[in-house]
Amino acid sequence: MNQGSIKQNDGRLIPEDHVIRDRYQGCLLPPLHSGGVMLTYKCDNACRHCLYCCSPKSSDEVMSEAMIDRTMSALSTERSLDGIHFGGGECSLFFDRLLYAIRSAIQHGVRIDYLETNGGWCINEKTAMDGFKQLRDAGLPGVLISASLFHLEFIPLNVTKTAIRAANKVFGGAFVWTGEVLRLMEQLPDHDKKYPIQESCRLLGIDPSDGTLWNIHSYLNPCGRAAKRLADGLKRYPVEKFTGDACGRTFRSTSHFHIDPHGNLFTGHCPGIFVANVDNLHPKVDEETAPFFMALCDGGPVEAKKRLAPKFEPDAAGYIGKCHFCLELRRYLFEQKKFNELCPAEMYHV
Numbered sequence: 001m002n003q004g005s006i007k008q009n010d011g012r013l014i015p016e017d018h019v020i021r022d023r024y025q026g027c028l029l030p031p032l033h034s035g036g037v038m039l040t041y042k043c044d045n046a047c048r049h050c051l052y053c054c055s056p057k058s059s060d061e062v063m064s065e066a067m068i069d070r071t072m073s074a075l076s077t078e079r080s081l082d083g084i085h086f087g088g089g090e091c092s093l094f095f096d097r098l099l100y101a102i103r104s105a106i107q108h109g110v111r112i113d114y115l116e117t118n119g120g121w122c123i124n125e126k127t128a129m130d131g132f133k134q135l136r137d138a139g140l141p142g143v144l145i146s147a148s149l150f151h152l153e154f155i156p157l158n159v160t161k162t163a164i165r166a167a168n169k170v171f172g173g174a175f176v177w178t179g180e181v182l183r184l185m186e187q188l189p190d191h192d193k194k195y196p197i198q199e200s201c202r203l204l205g206i207d208p209s210d211g212t213l214w215n216i217h218s219y220l221n222p223c224g225r226a227a228k229r230l231a232d233g234l235k236r237y238p239v240e241k242f243t244g245d246a247c248g249r250t251f252r253s254t255s256h257f258h259i260d261p262h263g264n265l266f267t268g269h270c271p272g273i274f275v276a277n278v279d280n281l282h283p284k285v286d287e288e289t290a291p292f293f294m295a296l297c298d299g300g301p302v303e304a305k306k307r308l309a310p311k312f313e314p315d316a317a318g319y320i321g322k323c324h325f326c327l328e329l330r331r332y333l334f335e336q337k338k339f340n341e342l343c344p345a346e347m348y349h350v
């Protein structure tokens, strides 16, 4: 089992998830430490690894000014909060709203760490410098610029490099995620070109279906769009392999939480499963209010299927990880509209 244990007075080792559950007879999300405020699910890219399934087809909805203020007000009461970043989707598509969000965070005393951007809007140095200067003058301290072979399908390397150069000048530095992949992409012959993944892999001598892409981009999660678009060739496991692999510990991780445009909070790395929102970031959660969430806490997706979806037929081909199985189970349950914790729709229409 992939979870910690706590030693009881009688010497028994009890899984940490069960101890918390005994104490609260349910689940309480711990204080928030660090996370992202997602202003939108819309993106000009549709990267095949996107955990949030963002794309140009996502709704045009952007976090309203009122919701931004409610979010910042709620975050300002989180005593353990180190800082937040802005992300999406691609926030720069709604530039004025992004400026509003930066100012709102500052007004509410919420520390901003950075803006996450794909940099696709940095089509020349002047545009990039002007944009970053406006953001800096509103109070943004820094940026994270994405660089991956998946982004390269939509954004030429020279545009990414323009974004990095401009951010270096305006902010005195830029965090590139990841620098290793950026260096790898430098080996490609044409930096003004968008490379389909098959072509970049061929030129770089990478087999796109043997798992190497997952090693190069080591942060990938077998969930979201990656579970569908990057699963080819990976080893698959039968559902039984995930038995007893509970998710309570993941849900209680608040070091990289996200709040989506609707004000929903998700913790761990589990977008699409919400039990709290900015009106109450720490509700008491139990079987009655969130049966699917509690089943995941207790025993992971295998337990959730046993309790709540006995008729769900797992794929005989197996799954690349328990989160992949979880996502397919959630898709099935989302269509039945029985569980409030499964939302928003954007997450389930890949």
Ligand code: SF4
Pocket (backbone or CB within 6 Å): 043, 044, 045, 046, 047, 049, 050, 051, 052, 053, 054, 055, 088, 089, 090, 118, 146, 151
């Ligand atoms: S990974 Fe980032 S750039 Fe790519 S689709 Fe998702 S939000 Fe957009």
Ligand code: SF4
Pocket (backbone or CB within 6 Å): 223, 246, 247, 250, 268, 269, 270, 273, 296, 300, 301, 322, 323, 324, 326, 327
């Ligand atoms: S199995 Fe589901 S709930 Fe558990 S960690 Fe993965 S995505 Fe989150």
